[in-house]
Amino acid sequence: xxxxxxxxxxxxxxxxxxxxxxxxxxxxxxxxxxxxxxxxxxxxxxxxxxxxxxxxxxxxxxxxxxxxxxxxxxxxxxxxxxxxxxxxxxxxxxxxxxxxxxxxxxxxxxxxxxxxxxxxxxxxxxxxxxxxxxxxxxxxxxxxxxxxxxxxxxxxxxxxxxxxxxxxxxxxxxxxxxxxxxxxxxxxxxxxxxxxxxxxxxxxxxxxxxx
Amino acid sequence: xxxxxxxxxxxxxxxxxxxxxxxxxxxxxxxxxxxxxxxxxxxxxxxxxxxxxxxxxxxxxxxxxxxxxxxxxxxxxxxxxxxxxxxxxxxxxxxxxxxxxxxxxxxxxxxxxxxxxxxxxxxxxxxxxxxxxxxxxxxxxxxxxxxxxxxxxxxxxxxxxxxxxxxxxxxxxxxxxxxxxxxxxxxxxxxxxxxxxxxxxxxxxxxxxxxxxxxxxxxxxxxxxxxxxxxxxxxxxxxxxxxxxxxxxxxxxxxxxxxxxxxxxxxxxxxxxxxxxxxxxxxxxxxxxxx
Numbered sequence: 001x002x003x004x005x006x007x008x009x010x011x012x013x014x015x016x017x018x019x020x021x022x023x024x025x026x027x028x029x030x031x032x033x034x035x036x037x038x039x040x041x042x043x044x045x046x047x048x049x050x051x052x053x054x055x056x057x058x059x060x061x062x063x064x065x066x067x068x069x070x071x072x073x074x075x076x077x078x079x080x081x082x083x084x085x086x087x088x089x090x091x092x093x094x095x096x097x098x099x100x101x102x103x104x105x106x107x108x109x110x111x112x113x114x115x116x117x118x119x120x121x122x123x124x125x126x127x128x129x130x131x132x133x134x135x136x137x138x139x140x141x142x143x144x145x146x147x148x149x150x151x152x153x154x155x156x157x158x159x160x161x162x163x164x165x166x167x168x169x170x171x172x173x174x175x176x177x178x179x180x181x182x183x184x185x186x187x188x189x190x191x192x193x194x195x196x197x198x199x200x201x202x203x204x205x206x207x208x209x210x211x
Numbered sequence: 212x213x214x215x216x217x218x219x220x221x222x223x224x225x226x227x228x229x230x231x232x233x234x235x236x237x238x239x240x241x242x243x244x245x246x247x248x249x250x251x252x253x254x255x256x257x258x259x260x261x262x263x264x265x266x267x268x269x270x271x272x273x274x275x276x277x278x279x280x281x282x283x284x285x286x287x288x289x290x291x292x293x294x295x296x297x298x299x300x301x302x303x304x305x306x307x308x309x310x311x312x313x314x315x316x317x318x319x320x321x322x323x324x325x326x327x328x329x330x331x332x333x334x335x336x337x338x339x340x341x342x343x344x345x346x347x348x349x350x351x352x353x354x355x356x357x358x359x360x361x362x363x364x365x366x367x368x369x370x371x372x373x374x375x376x377x378x379x380x381x382x383x384x385x386x387x388x389x390x391x392x393x394x395x396x397x398x399x400x401x402x403x404x405x406x407x408x409x410x411x412x413x414x415x416x417x418x419x420x421x422x423x424x425x426x427x428x429x430x431x432x433x434x435x436x437x438x439x440x441x442x443x444x445x446x447x448x449x450x451x452x453x454x455x456x457x458x459x460x461x462x463x464x465x466x467x468x469x470x471x472x473x474x475x476x477x478x479x480x481x482x483x484x485x486x487x488x489x490x491x492x493x494x495x496x497x498x499x500x501x502x
Contacts, residue, residue, distance in 0.1 A: 050294055051287040058278050058286055066276050071266035085282045090408035092289050093328075093371070100449025104412065107448040112408045140449065146270070149261045153271035161271070169268035174229075189232060193220035200219075200258040 050095070057101055058088050064102070065109045067147045073113035087112045106140040145203075152202050160195040167192045217241060222252045226259050296329030304333045312351045316358045326359045331372045334359070335379055346386035353380045367407065374403035374413060378420050385424045393424045415444035419457050426460060431468045438464065455484050 065084045069075040075083050087109045091098065098104045153161050166172040166180060177188035217225075217238055224232040225239065242248045261267055303325040307315045319326050334356040341349040353376050360372035377400035384393035400417045404410045419441040425434035438461045445454035458481050465474035 051290040054286050054290045055283055058283055062276060062278050067266075067270050070273070071270055080276075081279055081282065084278070085285070086408055088282075088286055089289060092286060092293065094409055094412075098450075099452060103447065103449025107411060107444075108408055111411045115406065115408065115410075139447065145257075146261055146264060146267050149258070150267045150270035151275075153268070154275060164262055165268050165272075168262045169265055186232070189224070189227075189229065190220055193223040196223055196255065196258060196262060197219035199262065200255055203258060204254070 054088075054092055054095075057091065057105070061102060061105050063151060064144060064147050065105060067150065068106065068109045068143060069113050071146075072110070072143070073117065075113055075116055079116065083112055083116050084109070100140075102144065103140040106143055148203055149199060152199055156195070156199070160198065163191050163195045164199070216245065216248050216251075219251070219255060222248065222255050223259070225252070226256055293329065296327050297332070299325070300327060300329035300333040303330055304337070312348070312355060315355045319359065323362075326362050328363065328368050328372060331356045331359050331376070335375060338379060338383070342383060342386060346383045350380060350383040350387070353383060370403045370405075371407055371409075374400045374407070374417075377403060378413075378417055381420050381424065385420075385427055388427075390424055390428050394421065397421045397424070411444060412448050412450075415441040415448070415453075418444075419453075419460070422457075422460060422464075426464055426467075429467070431464050435461065435464050435468070451484075452488070455481055 062084065065087060066080060069080045069083050070077070087105060090108050090112070091101075091105055094104075153164065156164075163177070163181075166177055172180065174185045174189045174192075177192070178185045181188055181191070183191075221233050221238055222242070225235060225242070228235070242252055303319075303322070307318060310318055319330075334352055338349040338352040338356070341352065357373065357376050357380075360369055360376060363369045363372065377396045381393040381396040381400065384390070384396060397417055397420055400420075401414065404413050404417070407413070418437045422434040422438035422441065425431070425437070438457055442454045442457045442461065445451075445457060458477060462474050462477040462481060465471075465477060
């Protein structure tokens with residue numbers, strides 16, 4: 001097999017491993033600037049005041065809620081924060097009834113996004129009425145995985161991100177990729193494989209770190 | 212079987228159906244008989260599928276967002292306010308319980324600051340605790356809760372509380388054998404929920420309550436789809452304990468409908484789940500079920 005020596009595409013496991021180490025704190029909510037991790041991560045076992053728990057949940061699930069509003073329901077950017085905030089306020093009001101914070105927020109975010117369209121454009125809401133039923137569209141795990149991969153993509157080396165975007169988003173063929181990167185078809189194909197493989201490795205490490 | 216495990220790029224070539232890069236049939240034959248490579252292929256397939264979702268790339272191209280600090284502060288303030296409201300409600304409720312229930316609303320008439328959602332939550336909690344002992348008294352308490360809710364200023368607050376109260380009134384009415392009125396209350400609950408952010412989750416509780424009323428009325432065929440719908444929603448919201456409790460109703464309905472095998476298999480699965488969560492009381496209840 002031909003070795004790939006492109007500084008912006010991972011070509012060995014140590015590079016992927018060091019990338020994992022660099023991004024994991026951010027994935028687990030301990031990034032610099034974030035005030036605290038989840039309550040269970042704290043050494044101090046005294047219960048966090050409710051307002052701290054709410055703020056932690058707000059930060060921890062913000063990307064997930066944003067993904068639902070923007071990618072699943074096409075809520076315009078200008079209104080995304082309002083829609084997310086309405087969901088968090090509902091969460092605060094119903095906290096004592098919530099068993100699984102993430103799944104509850106995902107389900108409620110889907111409903112708030114539907115309400116958004118029902119209030120502003122009933123014709124759109126009618127078109128999307130199928131969303132009213134519980135379904136894969138709003139399955140927390142499925143959405144969560146996509147947000148994880150999206151977050152990983154943001155942190156990947158620029159070239160790798162571009163490789164994956166062209167291949168999967170722009171749907172370039174291997175030969176089109178080869179032209180774009182001034183390389184051979186075989187090499188372009190292997191660039192894609194390396195980047196998918198690296199994304200998978202990062203995703204596995206991030207999932208393990210959450211257990 | 213080929214002696215070596217295949218590398219990621221070869222398995223990805225298999226997913227890509229790329230005949231030029233690999234000998235597809237030999238990779239397929241190996242994967243079929245190799246647990247490690249099969250697991251590896253499944254894992255790569257799941258990432259491959261996620262990467263093929265355009266919305267993931269769109270999302271990645273957006274700058275990472277965080278909550279607006281002003282909104283975060285607002286959320287903290289609301290949480291603190293609700294805690295304070297609950298503490299105040301506890302004091303007010305203690306004063307109310309020194310009076311007969313029919314004096315509760317007059318007592319609150321001159322105390323507008325005490326008529327809060329916190330107080331409604333407290334009264335509803337007390338009514339729930341009263342269901343088994345005295346459903347008639349619980350119903351009286353819920354009427355007081357409705358009176359407090361009607362005087363709230365916030366339209367969403369009124370709808371939210373009235374929906375909860377209607378659902379609880381339906382439970383009390385069912386216990387009193389007033390099934391038709393119980394179903395009417397659940398109609399009201401559904402209407403109050405219409406424009407609320409928590410509509411879908413709360414609808415699950417309404418469907419569950421309606422299925423319970425219909426079960427009491429021996430209208431099993433109508434109750435079954437409702438409880439199944441409730442369970443599906445509860446699972447979607449990650450509320451497995453409530454989903455399992457609703458499952459008990461589903462199994463009981465199946466039993467009454469004569470679907471013995473389905474009932475037995477569902478009871479069995481639920482008993483395992485309850486055992487795993489150490490719910491001994493409900494496991495003992497199961498032991499009393501026929502079969």
